[in-house]
Amino acid sequence: MTIRTAFAPLLGLGLLLSMQAAIATTPPAFTAIYNVSQGGEPMGVATITLRAAGNGEWIYSKDVKSTGGLAAMLGASMKETSRFRWKGDVPEAIGYDYQLQTGIKNKQRHLSVDWTTHQVTVDEGKGAQAYPASPGMVERNTTALALGLALRDGSQQVTLPVAVRQQVQTQSFKVTGKETIKVPAGSFNADRIDRTDAERGFSAWYVPARYPLPVKLSQHDGGDLTMELVSYQANSG
Structure with a gap:
């Protein structure tokens, strides 16, 4: 028996494990529930889901239902739905x-990406406008997911091309320390990450070894909104 033959089973096992590790770099389908507050007052509940859509595409959605304050009186609701494909660990926008x-x-806002022409089209009901796409580009809804995966992979500073209303905007984020965070889902020693390229406040607290999403998020762009994790469940299939 040659050395190559003797070690063939081990080499095969090593290849299998490396393939499994590659597959495991992206999160499985999940459902996460958050309490949402605005200006310190309870506002509603957000349900965030990730699921496979077939043909290598995934759907990531955030559905916010108002349960308190003026928003509840008005029957307000907000939904964001993203379709993307994985490019490494990055949810590249479709x-x-x-x-x-x-x-x-x-x-309303509708954004679509044609990767054959590398063109982004945005329509808010007043006529569509277009601009060039950037490889590895995310959009506002999937930014939090992309940050969580970058932190899980050990990044301390993250730069993301983000498709916004009129262009692809380069957004920069940095881990600024560890903080103990108490949310309905529990108490966590979390990594705090802040946006560093804009004065408008964005802070998020992650436990990247456990969740791809933040346990808490505070955003002042477009309103003083805070989201706190209530539950997270990985879904089979």
């Missing part, structure tokens, strides 16, 4: 839909 409904007004 499409994004935003819908805000209240008793007095509705807002």
